[in-house]
Amino acid sequence: MGKAELPLHAPGTKLDRGYIGQSVPRPNAQRLLQGRGSYVDDLRFPRLAHVVFYRSPHAHAKIKRLDFSKGLKSEGVIAILDGRAVAEYCTPWVGVLAHLKGIKSPPQHAIAIERACWQGEAVAAVVAETRAQAEDALGLIEAEWEELPAVIDMQESLEGKKIIHKEFADNICFSRQHDTGGVDEAFAAADVVVEETFEFGRHTGVCLEGRAILADYNAAEHSLTVYHSTQAPHMMQDIFSRHLGIPEASVRVIARDVGGSFGIKVHVYPDEMATAALSVMLRRPVKFVADRLESFATDIHAREHKVKIKMAVSRTGEILAFDLDDLSAIGPYSVYPRTSGIEGNQVVNLTGGPYKHRKYRAKLNVVFTNKNVTCQYRAVGHPIAVALTEGIVDKAAAKLGMDPAEFRRKNLIPDDAYPYTFPSGIKFERLSHHQTLNKLLDLMSYKKLREEQEVLRKQNIFRGIGLAAMIEVTNPSPAFYGVGGARISAQDGATLRLEPTGMVTVMCSVTEQGQGTEGIFAQIAASAVGVSMDKVRVITGDTGVTPYGGGTWASRGAGIGGEAVLLAGRALRSNMLEIASKILNLEKETLDIGNNAIIGKLTQEKKMPLEELGRVAYFRPDTLPMDFQAELTVTRHYTPRQYGFTFTNGIQASLVEVDPDTGFVKLLKHWCVEDSGTVINPMLVDEQLRGGVVQGIGAALFEECLYSPEGQLLNGSMADYLVPMSGEMPDIICAHVETPTLQSQLGAKGVGEAGTAGAPGAVMNAINDALAPLNARVTAMPFTPERILRALAKA
Amino acid sequence: MKAPAFAYVKPASLPEAFELLQHPNAKILAGGQSLIPSLNMRLSSPELLVDITGLPGLSEIKVLNGFVRIGTLVTHTRIEQSPEIKKHIPLLAQAVPHIAHAAIRNRGTIGGSLALADPAAEYPACAVALEAVFILKNKTTERRVKAEQFFKGLFETDLKPGEILTAAEFPVAGKSDRSVFLELTRRQGDYAIIGLAVHNSNFVYFGAGSMPVVAKNASSKKTLKEAKAALAKDLNPPADLYHSSATKLHLAGVLLERAWNMLTT
Numbered sequence A: 001m002g003k004a005e006l007p008l009h010a011p012g013t014k015l016d017r018g019y020i021g022q023s024v025p026r027p028n029a030q031r032l033l034q035g036r037g038s039y040v041d042d043l044r045f046p047r048l049a050h051v052v053f054y055r056s057p058h059a060h061a062k063i064k065r066l067d068f069s070k071g072l073k074s075e076g077v078i079a080i081l082d083g084r085a086v087a088e089y090c091t092p093w094v095g096v097l098a099h100l101k102g103i104k105s106p107p108q109h110a111i112a113i114e115r116a117c118w119q120g121e122a123v124a125a126v127v128a129e130t131r132a133q134a135e136d137a138l139g140l141i142e143a144e145w146e147e148l149p150a151v152i153d154m155q156e157s158l159e160g161k162k163i164i165h166k167e168f169a170d171n172i173c174f175s176r177q178h179d180t181g182g183v184d185e186a187f188a189a190a191d192v193v194v195e196e197t198f199e200f201g202r203h204t205g206v207c208l209e210g211r212a213i214l215a216d217y218n219a220a221e222h223s224l225t226v227y228h229s230t231q232a233p234h235m236m237q238d239i240f241s242r243h244l245g246i247p248e249a250s251v252r253v254i255a256r257d258v259g260g261s262f263g264i265k266v267h268v269y270p271d272e273m274a275t276a277a278l279s280v281m282l283r284r285p286v287k288f289v290a291d292r293l294e295s296f297a298t299d300i301h302a303r304e305h306k307v308k309i310k311m312a313v314s315r316t317g318e319i320l321a322f323d324l325d326d327l328s329a330i331g332p333y334s335v336y337p338r339t340s341g342i343e344g345n346q347v348v349n350l351t352g353g354p355y356k357h358r359k360y361r362a363k364l365n366v367v368f369t370n371k372n373v374t375c376q377y378r379a380v381g382h383p384i385a386v387a388l389t390e391g392i393v394d395k396a397a398a399k400l401g402m403d404p405a406e407f408r409r410k411n412l413i414p415d416d417a418y419p420y421t422f423p424s425g426i427k428f429e430r431l432s433h434h435q436t437l438n439k440l441l442d443l444m445s446y447k448k449l450r451e452e453q454e455v456l457r458k459q460n461i462f463r464g465i466g467l468a469a470m471i472e473v474t475n476p477s478p479a480f481y482g483v484g485g486a487r488i489s490a491q492d493g494a495t496l497r498l499e500p501t502g503m504v505t506v507m508c509s510v511t512e513q514g515q516g517t518e519g520i521f522a523q524i525a526a527s528a529v530g531v532s533m534d535k536v537r538v539i540t541g542d543t544g545v546t547p548y549g550g551g552t553w554a555s556r557g558a559g560i561g562g563e564a565v566l567l568a569g570r571a572l573r574s575n576m577l578e579i580a581s582k583i584l585n586l587e588k589e590t591l592d593i594g595n596n597a598i599i600g601k602l603t604q605e606k607k608m609p610l611e612e613l614g615r616v617a618y619f620r621p622d623t624l625p626m627d628f629q630a631e632l633t634v635t636r637h638y639t640p641r642q643y644g645f646t647f648t649n650g651i652q653a654s655l656v657e658v659d660p661d662t663g664f665v666k667l668l669k670h671w672c673v674e675d676s677g678t679v680i681n682p683m684l685v686d687e688q689l690r691g692g693v694v695q696g697i698g699a700a701l702f703e704e705c706l707y708s709p710e711g712q713l714l715n716g717s718m719a720d721y722l723v724p725m726s727g728e729m730p731d732i733i734c735a736h737v738e739t740p741t742l743q744s745q746l747g748a749k750g751v752g753e754a755g756t757a758g759a760p761g762a763v764m765n766a767i768n769d770a771l772a773p774l775n776a777r778v779t780a781m782p783f784t785p786e787r788i789l790r791a792l793a794k795a
Numbered sequence B: 001m002k003a004p005a006f007a008y009v010k011p012a013s014l015p016e017a018f019e020l021l022q023h024p025n026a027k028i029l030a031g032g033q034s035l036i037p038s039l040n041m042r043l044s045s046p047e048l049l050v051d052i053t054g055l056p057g058l059s060e061i062k063v064l065n066g067f068v069r070i071g072t073l074v075t076h077t078r079i080e081q082s083p084e085i086k087k088h089i090p091l092l093a094q095a096v097p098h099i100a101h102a103a104i105r106n107r108g109t110i111g112g113s114l115a116l117a118d119p120a121a122e123y124p125a126c127a128v129a130l131e132a133v134f135i136l137k138n139k140t141t142e143r144r145v146k147a148e149q150f151f152k153g154l155f156e157t158d159l160k161p162g163e164i165l166t167a168a169e170f171p172v173a174g175k176s177d178r179s180v181f182l183e184l185t186r187r188q189g190d191y192a193i194i195g196l197a198v199h200n201s202n203f204v205y206f207g208a209g210s211m212p213v214v215a216k217n218a219s220s221k222k223t224l225k226e227a228k229a230a231l232a233k234d235l236n237p238p239a240d241l242y243h244s245s246a247t248k249l250h251l252a253g254v255l256l257e258r259a260w261n262m263l264t265t
């Protein structure tokens, strides 16, 4: 069934799609803005203990001695424990998946035992009555270390002269080769071959609310309740259960308000596992809140790739083949349970994605280093794949003297070519590259901008225009993680309940991280049932309450969770009409629901308010036929299955001005045309795009986790690590093409990562376009003034 | 990131404050915008914080005969909004919007900034360029120190233990006085990569050394070309996380050229 099914109200009424497609303000915004949010650190518990961690000051070192004696005497201290003590309560884990063939990683403990493998890895836990007291005791711990050779540079790691984990023969966590065949022949036959090496700095997703966890073990029941700032409560329930030895049904994970996550909060963190273990051990609630300095040193980092890419092109501008070699470093462990092999894997899957060439070869090496771990962060792999592809495409267009927009038009997969299998093996249901390109060029007045650019160049004003077409993984099926053996759910569920007063309660397994998921669920539920938004309450983030599901990641919340809500809403509507027909003694087919009432389908006249239906169903079922049972709670589940991923597409453009004296880049404007299928709430979709673009701009211009050659993080604070700030951000203009996925009735694809995927490539191309008349070019992100000046031979 | 335990007192008079500052491990607390972060990061652990924001007579902007006296507790925001400062000390008025962000400017004080002597801060360079004079008091005496003599090194000043900086006096700008303020930051509100405060022939760089650096050689030159060539004699800026020393010197030259062109048009 397709989009034709969308009319959620009686045909012919104005409310055809209900609230779908309307910029309804999210109901929870008021509560958050009035300071009534309830984040982990807002919770108050009797007997709450606070834990802080003693972290390795070295990148790689043997723990020779830890002396807690002074710390244990410090005021308010409850316990100080090392890795061995915590391991009694928490088993180690290994971050590998079966479908990433050959991936390896050593067992990782909640608290390191014997050896620390990055600066910041926890080697002891201090529990005290207050956080300040715990920090006081932290300063009294004495440690003796024997420094081990550290591997910091990824090339050095690949060469393998120094091995990080003795149980392995090399430092390679994962490698992959992909070859369609015929690549060498394509290059030999090509008129033009372009080649470039691109570098992507390591950066991180700075959440407004840092990681936070409060674990409350109940010895009487051998049960554990965890209040957790997480994206995936059910995944964490499973993990706490298995690693702490508590039956799954006795573990409850509650994610109340979450202050941003961006992929940071979907992984297993040793210090969080230790916090849960300590609660079991000490039989009292224990809280850990990562402060900003800890966040920089221990929240997952991402990217850090160095990629050589080659492209074969014909004289007339047809792309014939891509050849790729990606080297990426992930720190000392592959992160559990998603692994750190996915980002590189995505680069292989997605490079060249929008284009119609048929030959493709790729090589990937993912290596261990003695830096903080990296893992999936917003747009996993996409910013790299897009920048590589779009950077080399621009280079080819320049070499051929073709306009970059025309070059793309020539090579983008035609809008009528679907379904389509891309040379990397991924499948596209239906994309709209040409529509989005045309819309973008229109939106930005591309021709006029090019003319203006010419005029300004003569006045020594160097403006650049950069385009970046892209594809994006959304709504993943079990092919993403489940098939590899991970207990990560690709399905989600929604329960809808009609309350006696005619209110609708929605309980959904997809979580709210501040992006407005609960708002769109309310829109969908209200539309599907036939009530107004104010009659809907949404509950998410509680494994004790909602159906089982995957949570929030990989741009899946709207497309998967939203579909479950829609299906449940329709089923509830049908059940309600059934009851109404019994009460009113009318045929079900003649009835409908609208404006919070049972109405006549044809006449639209009001027959009965929903609270009357609720009253009868709940309190006077004796008045209903003897063999009839009202069902006013329904649950539906949804898993996308026809395609591995529901791909979206889009294109972005950036307009910048480069100051060749200072190397400064001024962002003048940014455009984004995105096809995310059915747009449920245009305002939220646009804000997702804008926020994503800003994070992508961060990668392009500002953000990088800098390490010294010894493996010391040099800029782990808000003063030194530069997050993008509003003052420097351009206006971001968004527009949409809507190609609904036909896999679901809602038709929504994902949009959460699109902005981040495309922006770095667009900004890079804009900078290089601005620098072109000066014969300079930059290929290493972030593009700092220093790097641009160096390209201009001024530094 | 919790500060170690400390005692806190908010005296109501200067003599009381001086008495408290006799404590060997006491520290003055003004706007707290630099001190509190350093406590939270456990970079320092004073036993006693003497909060001077309740002291009378330290929060005025007074236009006197030929100079403006700014009390130590005057916040960045008040300087930003003061018509007297705009009129009489245009360089300072130009500089202040570059300091941090509105929330920080609401609390941070001129005295705190000068006493901290961050080499990348705006006020110290302006004070040197404007030939300001600082008033320092202790229990028994008051002394006046020229800005150029006040800054001694990296976060180091002429302030002695037990002394409070109570005010800074800036000469009123005359009709023929010219000033230019330029700074380069990657994000609005950050400390400068490098900056330049110019008042007449005083060219003072910040973010260019361990304290404000007066470009004596460059400013004595007749032509821009000579001035730029002489700059390397004046400055040897330390590299920061993102910029090498050579890049900073290059950027100093760019600022020199821009200031020079502004002054000569």
Ligand SMILES: Cc1cc2nc3c(=O)[nH]c(=O)nc-3n(C[C@H](O)[C@H](O)[C@H](O)COP(=O)(O)OP(=O)(O)OC[C@H]3O[C@@H](n4cnc5c(N)ncnc54)[C@H](O)[C@@H]3O)c2cc1C
Residues within 6 Å of the ligand: B027, B028, B029, B030, B031, B032, B033, B034, B035, B036, B037, B052, B072, B098, B099, B100, B101, B104, B107, B108, B109, B110, B111, B112, B113, B115, B116, B118, B120, B121, B122, B123, B159, B163, B164, B165, B166, B189, B190, B191, B192
């Ligand atoms: C995010 C951020 C960005 C910032 N960006 C900038 C910037 O771009 N430019 C800039 O210049 N500053 C910047 N600052 C610092 C800000 O301007 C501070 O307000 C200022 O440096 C210190 O002033 P304060 O009143 O807050 O002093 P406090 O933090 O209270 O004190 C600072 C130091 O001065 C001493 N002290 C204070 N008053 C006196 C006095 N009267 N006599 C003797 N000693 C005294 C204190 O003991 C302490 O050692 C920034 C701060 C933050 C948090």
